Amino acid sequence: MARPKHDLPDDDIEYVSKTEMKSEMTALQKLGEKLIPLDKKQLATLKLPERLYDAIIAAKKITANGATARQKQFIGKLMRDVDPEPINELLAKLAGLSDKHSAWLHRLERLRESMLTDPKVVENFVTDHPTVEIQQLRQLVRNALKERELQKPAKAFRELFKLIKQYIPEPALPGLEVSAPEEEDEE
Template identity: 50%
Template sequence: MTSETFDDSQPSKTRLKAEADAAQEIGRQLVALPKERLKKLQLEEALLDAIAEAKRITANGAIRRQMQYIGRLMRDTDLAPIVEQLQKWDGKHQEENARFHQMERWRMRMLEDVKAIELFIVEFPHTPVQQMRTLIRNAQKEHAAGKPPKSSRELFKIIRETMEGKSSPEDDAFDAALPADESLDD
């Protein structure tokens, strides 16, 4: 074969195989997604049906064939938006885990060191201080008595609400009591 007879317009078998494998891998990720997320991707009906079928199959050989079928269906689908959304969800999941661990560290610090709540208040000024102090004391008493960590769980909930900027029920009641035309910023 000379260089003159080589046709650049035809993709190589290697590249086609790599693209098929990539589509099949994305298909595996789609099969692992819950139904709610699959609906958000707005996939074609045939692809959604194939994914639903793959979730029902239990035999290894059948799963392999179904994944190949999903990969074949995905060759005709624009994969860029799907890959982009999968990456966003993966990044968001990692961010949520990091935030959760940060909240857990705050709770542990508060239970171990009384002054940790002061640092938390500096960082989050809208902290329900009295409620948190009570929960910290109760959690420490529960731990010492070997009781279930009811107050510790409640403390975590308050930390999460404070860090996420959610107002407490008391704040909502106070805001509701204000006349509509008045503002605290005046």
């Protein structure tokens, strides 16, 4: 006896191999693992399901290797129900912000170094930032030069960096506006 053919067209069925499914699940787990180091404010911007959010927070507290591996697998399982695109966007944005932060620190370091080599840079800094204590700035520059000359620990060199840092603020973090989460203060 012949079997009846089903009326379903074969075009609507998408075949996925077991290997593809496993690689997708592994990729989601890896993506979930990247969320563990983020702080609560950054996680709140993603509007994750409560269960996933709680699993990520719990993973931060786990120290045993076996338990950490199980928690990461659990996070990977929960990630199956989440759209990974906003997470990828946030991680890419944070990587860019990290680059901006590094560029800002390098800018401060170059300014400090140029202050030690060119007195005009100190004058320009004072002109650009009239609230700076001129005497303190010049003394830090002198002491940093003396430390370098005598090969002593760079205490004034670090203090000069801190002073410059007060007057040249870190660039704002665009795109990380946090919508007031209700449960953030419970812990």
